[in-house]
Amino acid sequence: MSFRTRRMVEFRDTDAAGIVHFSAFFPWMESAEHEMLRSLGIKVLPESHDDPSVTWPRVSVSCDYANVARFEDWLDIDVSVVKTGRSSVQYRLAFSRQGGDGGVIPIATGTIVAVCCRLRPGGGLEKAVIPDDIRAKLDAV
Numbered sequence: 001m002s003f004r005t006r007r008m009v010e011f012r013d014t015d016a017a018g019i020v021h022f023s024a025f026f027p028w029m030e031s032a033e034h035e036m037l038r039s040l041g042i043k044v045l046p047e048s049h050d051d052p053s054v055t056w057p058r059v060s061v062s063c064d065y066a067n068v069a070r071f072e073d074w075l076d077i078d079v080s081v082v083k084t085g086r087s088s089v090q091y092r093l094a095f096s097r098q099g100g101d102g103g104v105i106p107i108a109t110g111t112i113v114a115v116c117c118r119l120r121p122g123g124g125l126e127k128a129v130i131p132d133d134i135r136a137k138l139d140a141v
């Protein structure tokens with residue numbers, strides 16, 4: 001199973017060559033991940049340092065590019081959980097668009113590894129085991 005969302009390519013996402021700049025994919029990857037977490041009822045960020053809920057700093061992010069995308073293209077983003085570890089979760093974010101013939105054109109594939117952490121007073125991060133209820137939700141994606 002995966003979570004699907006969409007983004008339209010805005011003018012600001014494109015470069016002098018008229019195609020989506022490589023860096024534009026990273027905010028889309030992040031906001032698609034957050035949208036998926038919210039859809040599962042998982043808080044993206046604790047409200048305060050006293051809030052016992054967890055936070056998800058990333059330790060690795062990458063993106064591979066297969067085909068170009070252009071201004072006003074609609075991109076489908078399929079978010080899936082590749083694996084959950086003790087504290088880490090690896091997401092795959094597959095970008096694609098519809099071709100003129102109705103086929104699917106792969107555009108890019110991103111990977112994010114986030115680590116479940118609790119916020120320490122003062123703002124430090126402490127790695128934490130992914131809580132069972134959250135793991136069960138993530139493993140279903």
Ligand SMILES: CC(C)(COP(=O)(O)OP(=O)(O)OC[C@H]1O[C@@H](n2cnc3c(N)ncnc32)[C@H](O)[C@@H]1OP(=O)(O)O)[C@@H](O)C(=O)NCCC(=O)NCCSC(=O)c1cc(O)c2ccccc2c1O
Pocket residue numbers: 030044045055056057058059060084085086087088089113115117125126127
């Ligand atoms: C996050 C840390 C506190 C972890 O510390 P520690 O060194 O103890 O971690 P480990 O080495 O034990 O690894 C934990 C866990 O992750 C796996 N892992 C680590 N590195 C990689 C990697 N490169 N690739 C793949 N996997 C990796 C490792 O195998 C372990 O897996 P287990 O499942 O076995 O436990 C510490 O690393 C730290 O503080 N790092 C800096 C984090 C940081 O500053 N990141 C950039 C900014 S974070 C950010 O931008 C951000 C964006 C968001 O969208 C957020 C959304 C919601 C909340 C927060 C967000 C956020 O902070």
